[in-house]
Amino acid sequence: MRATRSAWLGFLLELLLLFEIQLCDVTEARQNHMNRMQMSGNFPDSREEQLVRQKIATDVQKYMNLSADPCTDFFEYACGQWGRYHKRQLRPDELSTAQQLMETKISEQLQQLLTQPLPPQHHPNGYSGASMTNVRKVRAFYESCVAVEANASERRRFLMKILKDNGGLRNVPNSNWQHNRQWVQTLGELRRNYGLDILLGLEIDLNLQTMKGNTIYFGEPKLTIIPAEHCNALATRGAQVRDEVYELVQQQVTENLRDWFGMDTGEAARFAGDIIRFEFELCKQMGEQDIQKPEEEFPPAIQAQIYGARSRTGQERLRRQKGGMTLTELTSEMGNHLDFKMLVEVILESQYPSQVYLRSPEYVKHVVRTVKANNRITVGGYILYVALNELNQPPEEAPSQRARQCVQVTQRLFPQVLGEMFQRHVQRDNAKHDLDAVFNDVIKALEEQFHVEWMDENDRRAARTRLSQYRVSLPDYQSLDLTDLQFQKSEDYWRRLEIALKYRSHQQFEALRGNDFGQDADGLDAFEVRAALSPRQQMVLVGWGLLQAPYYNYYYPKSLKYALLGHRLASALVQAFDDEGWNNHPQATAQWNEVTMSGYRNASECQRAQYSSYLYNEPGEFRNATRLREIIADGSGLNLAFNAYLAWLEQQDHKLRPLLAKETLSELNFTNTQLFFIYFAQTRCWAKDNQDAILDSMPLMQHTPERWDVNGPLSNSAEFGREFGCALGTPMNSGDKCLVY
Template identity: 20%
Template sequence: MERYLILLLLVILLIAFALSIAFCVTAQKLSEEGSQEICTTPGCIYAASTVLKYMDESVDPCDNFYRFACGKYIKNTNIPEDETSIAPTISIDNTIEKQLKMIIEELPTESNKPYRLMKTLYNMCMNTTAIESDSIPYFLKLLKDMGGWPLLEDNKWNENNFDWKQLLYKLRKHAANTDYFISLRIGTESINSSRRIIRLDQAGLGLSREFLIKGFEEKLVKAYYEYMVDIAVLFGADKNASLKELKETLELEIRIANVILPKQEYRTAPHIYMKVEDLFTAYPFIPWVEYINNILIIPNITITTDEGILVGVLDFLPKIEKVLSNTPKRVLANYIFRRVALDAVSYMPDEFINKKLKYYRVLTGQREREARWKTCTRIATKSLSLASGASYVKKYFNKSIKKHAKEIVADIRAEFVKMLQKADWMDKVTKRNALEKAASMTAYIGYPDELLNEKNLEKYYADLEITSNKYIEAMKHLSLFFADYRNKKLREPVNKTEWTSHAFPPPVRAFYSFTGNSIEFSAGILQGIFFDNDRPRYMNYGGIGCVIGHEITHGFDDRGRKFDKNGDYSDWWEKNTKTAFMKKAQCIIDQYGNYNVPEVNLNINGIITQGENIADNGGIKVAYLGYQAWVARNNPEPRLPGLKYTPNQMFWISAAHISCDKPRREEMKLRVTTGQHPPGEYRVVVPFGNSGYFAKDFNCPLGSKMNPVNKCSVW
C-alpha cells in the first residue's frame, strides 16, 4: 500500500511538473507573440490603416525589410514639386508649418511684443511689392559703402584701398557672414564644458568640398558657376565680365576647398588650445587681436593677447595664408562680395528666387518654388523661435504626452544601463565611468515649463526692436541681436539647464549634446509616425523609442565616448577597452562602406556615417529591450485589427516606418556624398540585419539577407 502511495505521489508530481512547463512555455509564447485579442479602438483602427498604407506584403521580410515595411509608401507617395524628398518626418513638419501659419495670421494686433514681432516679420516677408522696390537699392548701396564690388565697379575699383580683413570687419557690422577664409565663433570649451571659449576653424564654403575639389567637370560646380553669374547679372553686372571674373572667384573657392580637411579626417582632428599671443607669433599674417575683436564684436569685452582660443585645424592656417597671398586683391574682393550676394538672394525679388530655383533643380532636384507663405512662416518662426514655440505648445501640444514619453525614456535608459553592465569587453573602471555617464544623462522632452511664462519671453526679447520697414534691414537687426546675445556670454559660465537652450518645440527634432550630456526631443517629434497616446505601446517604442535609444547611444559613439559624464572632453577609456571599441566600430565602418546605393552608384561613406550607424544599431536594440521590460510589468498587448503581425513584429515594422523616405536622385547624391546619415533603406536593413531579436521575431533563416552570418555590434 505504501509503495502504491509513493508511485501515485510521483505521478502527481510529474503531472504538476509537466503542467508547469506547459504554462511557462505558453506564458513565454504569449510574451513573444502578445495577446490573441484584437484592439478595436479608434486609435488602433487608424494605426492599422496607416500601417497598411506603408507596407508591401508581397516582399519577403527576410529578404528586404525596408521594402516590406515601406514599399507601398514609396510606390504610392508622390514627392511634392517644391520638395526634394518626401518622408513621414517631412509630412509632420508640413503640418506644423500650416499650424504655425494659422497662429501667426490669427494673432491680434495688440499681442504682446514677442508675438507682435513675429507677425511683423511675417508680414514684411510676405510684402513682395515692398521687397521688389526696396531690396536691390538697399543692397547695392551697402556694397558701395563697403568699397564696391569690383565686378560692378569695373575700372573704377581701386585695389590700393582694399584689405580683405577690413572688408570683413565692415560686413560683420551689417550681420553678414565672415567665415569666407576663416571661421570664428564663441562656443563651449571642450575640456571644461562649464566655460565658453573662442573657437577658430576652417573656412566655410558655398558648395560642399566634396564637389568643389572635382573642379569644373563636376555637374554641380558648373551649376553653381551659372548661378553666381545669373545673380551678378541681376545686380547689374556685365554678363561677359561676370563669366570671366566669377570664374576666377570659383577657382579661388576650389583652392580653398583643397586645403580644407576632409570630413572623415576632421572627425578625429585634434583641437589645439593657444593664447592669442602665440597664435600671432606662429601665424602673423593676421593681426589676431584686431581681427577677433572686429569679427566677434563682443559687447563690453575686449580681447587681448592673453585670451585663450581653441584652434580646430592648426594646419589649415599656413595653407590658407598661402592661398590668400597668391591671390590678386581684385579676385579676393570679388569672391567676398559674390558670397555676400548669394547669401542675400533670399531677401531679393522673385527674379532672384527663380535663379536660385534653377540652381536647386540641379543641386537637389527641387522642381518648383515653395509657396511664399511657407518661406515666410519658416523665417518668422525660426527668427522668433521662443515666441513661436510658446504659441505652438499652447494651441497644439497635448501636455500628457510628456508623461508617457518620460516613461519610455526611463525604460530605454534602464536597458542601456543593463547593456553596459553586460559588456564583457569593457574593463571595470571604464564600465563604471560609462554607467555614471548614462545615469547622469539629462532628458529634455517637449518644451521647458519656463517657455509658457509670458514674463520670460518679454524679458528675452526686451532689447529687440524692428524699426525698419525694409525686410532685408529687419533681418539684419535680428541677426545682430542674436549675435550680441550669444557673444556677450563669453565670460559667463555655461548654464546647461538654461531654459532658452531647450525651447524649440515646433520642428521634428531630436539630438544628443556632447558637452551637455543630454538628450532632447521636441514637441514636434512627439506625434504622427513617432508617437500617439491612442495606439499600442509597441508602436511607440518602435517609433519614438528608437529615436530615444539612438540619441542615448550617441553618448557612446565614436565621438560621444570621448566626453565624460560632465560633458568634458577627456580620455576616460582604458587602453584595451578603447582598442576593443575601435575594433567593433571598424566592423560598422566596413559593413556600411560595402553598401552601394544603386540610385546614384555610390558607396556609403562608412567613416562619416559611423556615429549615426552606431547609434542606429544600439538604439534599436535598447528600444526593443525597453518594450520587453514594459510588457514584463504589464500585460501583453492586443494586436491591430486586420493585421496578422505579433506585437514584437509590429515593433520592428513601426521602427522601420520612421525611416521610410523617398528622395529625388539629386537629393540622394547629396546625402550619400556629404551626409552623416545613410539613406533610409540602410538605416533599416543593416541594423535590423545585425539584430538577433529581429531574426527571431520574423523567423529569418541564418544566411538570409536580413539575418547574415557575419554581424556587427558595438553596443
C-alpha cells in the same frame, strides 16, 4: 535569452487574441479609465482612440508592399508603396522622406500660429505681457515677409546697400568700390553686423581648457556657395573644378550677378569662375578631421603614442588640437598673412586679450595658404558674394507658396519665440508622461547592455555612474527678452531683415561676457522633429515636433511608441557612450582604458567595414567618422529600443488583458513585435520621383545611405530575423552581426 523572452511574449499576445478573450469587464474598464485620467489629466474619448488606431493601421498597411520578401529587402516590404501616396510632395531628382513630411506639417502649424488671432492674455494658452510683446514683433516680421514682392526693386536696393557699406565690387558701378580696403575688415564687419560665418568659422563657446567662461574658437565656416555634399575633402578628391556639379554652381552665380546688379554676362562669368575656383580650393580641407584614416597611414611613432587608450580617430583629433594662444601669437604663427587680431577687434569693436583656440587647425592653415595664393580682389569679392547670397532671402516662390518660405526665414531668425509659441499650442501632459516612461526604460536597457564583452569592468562602473545622471527634457523657454529689437511700421521686409540679423549677431557676441557651461552649440527648439544629446547638461533634449501626429499619438500601441521614441532617445544617448562622447566629454574624469578601447575599436570597425561593403562593395572605401558615429548610434539605438519594449511588456500584469491586446492593431495581421520593426522602418520611408527606373539588374544602385538606414540596423538585429522568420544568411539576417551596444 532575449529570443526566448521575445517569443514567449509574442505567443502570449497571439493566444489572447486567438481565443477572442473578452477585452475588458466593467471593473477593468473603469480602472483603466481612471488610470488614464490620472495620467493625462483629462477624460479620453474612446471613440477618438478607436479612430486614431484605425487611422494608423490604415496608414501602416497602405505603405507596405506585401509582395516583397521582408527577408530580402525590408525597406521595400515596409515602404514600397509610400511614394505612391506622396507623389504631390515629390520633386524631380530630389529625395522626399517621412521626416521631411513631418517637418513640413510642423511648418504649416507654425504658419497658422503666425496668422491666427492671438488668445486673450488670461486664456489657458495666453501669453504674458513680455511674451505677447515678443510674439507681436515676430509676427510683424513674418507679415512683412509675406507682403514683399520677390523681384521688387527694394531687394536690389537692399543688396546694393550691403555692397556700398562693405567696400563695393570693382565690376559693379556705383557700389562704392574701395580699392585699398582690406578684406579682413570686410569679413569682420559682415560677421559683426549680420552674423555671417564666411571663409573662417568663428564660434563663441565654453573654454574647455579652463572649464569656465567663454572663449573664441576658429574653424571651418558655416556658409559656402558650393553645397556641403560637394564641398569637403572627400568629395573633392579626384574632382576637378570643371566637373559638371561645380560648373552648374558657377552658372548660378553668374545668373545671380546679372539679376542683382545687371552685370554683363561675360564679366559675371569671369567673376563667378574666380570665386568658385577659390572656394573649390577651400573645400579640399573641409571635413578633413571627419575622415577616419586607416592604421597604416600613421607613422610608427604616432601609432605608439596614440593607441594607448583611444580610437585612431579620437587620437588623431586630439593630436591636431593646439593649446590656446593670443591673437597676436596666432597671427605670427600663420606668417602674418591673416591678421586675426584685426579681425576679432573689428567684430567685437574692442580689444580681446584672452587666448583663442583652433577647432580645425589644418583648415585654418589651409585658409592662410589659399588667401596668400590669390589676389585680394578675388578674396574680397568672394566674401561679399557669399554674404549677398545669404542675405538675399526673399520668398521667390509664387505668392501661394510664399508663406512657407517666410516661416522658414522666421524660424532661422527667431527660433526661441516660435518654439515657445509652438510649445504652448501642442504640449500635453500625457505625451510627456509617455516620453519619460520610454526614456526610463531605455536607460535600463542601456545599463544592461554595458555588460558587452568589449568593456572593462572599471569602465563599466564609470559608465553606469554617468548614465544615472542623464535625464530627458523638452525645451524650456524662460526670460525671452526682445526689448532691444525694434521695428517701425514704415519699414519694409528688407530693412526688418537687416535689423533682425544685426540683433541676432549682437546677442551671439554678448555670450563672450557670460559663462554658458550648460549650453551646447547644438541646441534644440520645440518645433524640431528630433532628439539630440546635450552632454554638458547631461540630457537628451526632445522637440515637441517629434510628439505630433502622424509620428506619435497617445493612443498608439506601445510597440509603435518604442519604435519611434525609444529609438530616437536611445540613438541620442548612445553617443554619450561611444569613443567620441566618452573620451572627449568636457567633464570626463578618465578615458577608457586599453582593454575597453581595443574592444570598442573592433566593434566599430566591424560596422565601418559592413557599411562600406554595402555602399561600395569594398570594405576599405568608407572612412567618414561622423557618419560612422551615426551608424553606430542607429544600430545600437534599435537594439536598445526593442529591449526596452520587451522589458515594458514583462513589467505588465498579464491579467490586464485589454492593455496587452492593444499592443496589436486588429486590422493588421502582425504581432506586436513585428509592428515594432515595421513602424521603425516606416518612420524612415523615402521616395524619389524616378526610383522605379532603378534596374533590378544593378543591385548596388539600390544600396543607398537612406536604404541602409532601414535595412542596416534591422539586418544587425537577431530579434528582427526571428520575428520575420528570416533564415540565417539571407540579406536581412546576415551571419555577421555588428553592434556596439
